[in-house]
Amino acid sequence: MSTSASATRIQAVVVKEFRHLRRDPRMLAIVLLMPVVQLLLFAYAVSFDVRHVPTLVLDQDRTAASRSYVSSYVGGELFDLVGHVSSANDVDAALERGDARVAVVVPAGFAAALARGEAAPVTVLVDGSETNTARIASTYATALNARYGGRLAVDWAERQGVDTQGVDTQANGALEPRVRVWYNPDLRSTVFLVPGLLVVVMLVVTVQQTAVTLVRERDLGTAEQMQVSALRGGELMLGKLLPWTLLALLDAAVITLIGVTVFDVPLRGDIPLLALACTIFVFAALALGLLVSAVAPSLEVANQVAMLLAFLPGFLLSGFAFPLDAIPRVLQWVSYAFPGRYMVEITRGVFLKGAGVAELWLPLAQMTAYAVVLVTLAVVASSRRRA
Numbered sequence: 001m002s003t004s005a006s007a008t009r010i011q012a013v014v015v016k017e018f019r020h021l022r023r024d025p026r027m028l029a030i031v032l033l034m035p036v037v038q039l040l041l042f043a044y045a046v047s048f049d050v051r052h053v054p055t056l057v058l059d060q061d062r063t064a065a066s067r068s069y070v071s072s073y074v075g076g077e078l079f080d081l082v083g084h085v086s087s088a089n090d091v092d093a094a095l096e097r098g099d100a101r102v103a104v105v106v107p108a109g110f111a112a113a114l115a116r117g118e119a120a121p122v123t124v125l126v127d128g129s130e131t132n133t134a135r136i137a138s139t140y141a142t143a144l145n146a147r148y149g150g151r152l153a154v155d156w157a158e159r160q161g162v163d164t165q166g167v168d169t170q171a172n173g174a175l176e177p178r179v180r181v182w183y184n185p186d187l188r189s190t191v192f193l194v195p196g197l198l199v200v201v202m203l204v205v206t207v208q209q210t211a212v213t214l215v216r217e218r219d220l221g222t223a224e225q226m227q228v229s230a231l232r233g234g235e236l237m238l239g240k241l242l243p244w245t246l247l248a249l250l251d252a253a254v255i256t257l258i259g260v261t262v263f264d265v266p267l268r269g270d271i272p273l274l275a276l277a278c279t280i281f282v283f284a285a286l287a288l289g290l291l292v293s294a295v296a297p298s299l300e301v302a303n304q305v306a307m308l309l310a311f312l313p314g315f316l317l318s319g320f321a322f323p324l325d326a327i328p329r330v331l332q333w334v335s336y337a338f339p340g341r342y343m344v345e346i347t348r349g350v351f352l353k354g355a356g357v358a359e360l361w362l363p364l365a366q367m368t369a370y371a372v373v374l375v376t377l378a379v380v381a382s383s384r385r386r387a
Contacts, residue, residue: 009239010238010239010242011239012239014239014242014243016239017213017239017240017242017243017244018243030209031205031209031247031251032247032250032251032254034205035201035202035205035251035254035255036251036254036255036258038197038201038204038205039194039197039198039201039255039258039259040258042193042197042200042201043190043193043194043197043259043263046189046193046321047189047190047193048132048189048192048193049187049188049189049190050078050132050133050136050137051077051078052077052078052080053078053079053080053101053102053133053137054080054082054099054100054101054102055073055079055080055081055082055100055101055102055103055104056082056083056084056085056091056094056095056099056100056102056103056104057070057073057081057083057084057085057103057104057106058084058085058086058087058088058090058091058103058104058105058106059084059106060105060106060107060108061106061107061108061109061110061111063110063111064111065110065111065114066106066110066111069106069110069122069148070104070106072144072148073104073144078136078137078140079102079137079140082099082100088105091103091105091125095125095127098127100127101126101127101130101133101134101137102124102125102126102127102137102141103124103125104122104123104124104125105122105123105124105125106122107121107122107123110122114152122145124138124141124145126138126141183352183353184352190263190264190265191263191264191265191266191352192348192352193320193321194259194263194265194351195259195265195344195347195348195350195351195352196318196319196320196321196344196347196348197255197259197320198252198255198256198259198347199281199314199318199320199340199343199344199347200314200315200318200320200340201251201255202248202251202252202255202278202281202282202285203285203310203314203339203340203343204307204310204311204314205248205251206244206248206282206285206286206289207285207286207288207289207292207306207309207310208289208303208306208307208310209244209289210240210241210244210286210289210290210293211289211290211292211293211296211302211303211305211306212293212299212302212303212306213240213289213290213293240286240290241283241286241287241290241375244282244286245279245282245283245286248278248282248285248286249275249278249279249282252278252282256274259351265351266351266352267350267351268350268351268352268353268354269349269350269351269353269354269355269356270350270356273350273356273357273360274346274347274350274351276364277343277346277347277350277360277364277367278343280364280367280368280371281339281342281343281346281367281371283371283375284339284367284370284371284374285310285339287371287374287375287377287378288309288310288339288374289306289310290378291374291377291378291381292305292306292309294378294381295381309338313335313337313338313340314338314340316331317331317334317335317338317340317341318335318338318340318341318343318344319335319341319344319345320340320344324341336366339367339370339371339374341363342363342364342366342367342370343363343367345360345363346360346363346364346367
């Protein structure tokens with residue numbers, strides 16, 4: 001009888017929450033449409049792919065050899081030749097204005113040095129104000145020069161009468177690397193980012209919306225009515241969680257569908273496992289929001305704290321944008337206090353690697369324990385507030 005009465009009270013809270021959402025279509029639109037808009041904005045705007053780097057050339061040698069060297073930068077997707085300049089001052093001015101991010105300087109005497117079999121120095125200037133682009137451009141330029149230099153060495157040896165066709169590089173102990181990239185062969189940052197965006201967007205929306213629910217109840221005066229009712233703290237929390245859980249899972253399904261169809265993100269793993277993980281994660285995120293709502297003195301404070309707990313940790317302490325092993329050890333320990341850390345590992349494992357329970361049981365168990373602890377804390381905080 002008590003179980004039936006408890007279920008009835010929980011159902012009443014769930015119905016009340018849905019009625020509240022139905023009376024406020026703007027809130028419903030925010031909950032259902034904002035995650036999709038955020039996903040599209042972030043997926044298109046946030047990218048670690050480096051392509052079409054504007055590149056400037058200062059050819060002071062002006063020979064066939066220098067033109068051949070400069071042409072080695074053309075043809076790929078990384079360097080875009082935007083023009084030639086006639087002096088070093090023009091190179092400095094172009095880099096300062098941002099007209100170019102890379103400048104290739106071929107000094108006079110380049111061809112003559114090659115003809116004598118000597119090293120021909122060249123200079124590649126890289127704008128380091130944007131670190132990711134600078135690192136990739138400099139690494140690519142170094143590899144390109146090494147490859148071009150090797151080809152020149154072979155050409156010079158052949159001109160000296162050395163038969164390079166009969167040289168067995170393997171017999172001489174040379175390495176022949178064959179690098180294969182798994183899970184994301186094209187190295188597209190979208191494939192890396194979208195599974196993490198699923199987590200970040202859901203975290204921000206769920207925490208932000210639920211953080212204001214109990215505060216709004218107090219502002220509207222309905223909190224006092226619930227205090228004198230037969231509702232218990234756990235029943236109130238569960239009744240608050242269930243409607244938002246359903247809406248958040250609907251958001252997760254839509255985001256997953258967009259990721260797979262629009263951005264060509266592979267979904268190699270088990271969909272039921274992903275659904276289970278999303279359910280546990282949503283409960284953890286909603287409990288975090290309700291905990292904020294239970295202790296926040298005002299709606300403004302609830303909004304600010306919710307954003308602080310959801311947005312920044314979601315981006316910086318979840319592994320979404322930066323590997324967790326690359327951040328300071330103290331912050332690695334702090335990241336365990338936020339559910340995004342566990343869920344990003346799960347989503348990338350399911351989406352990209354086809355991982356199952358055998359591989360993901362640890363973050364799944366950690367996130368489950370996190371959800372239980374957060375729901376319990378939210379119930380305790382709400383009960384003390386009511387008392």
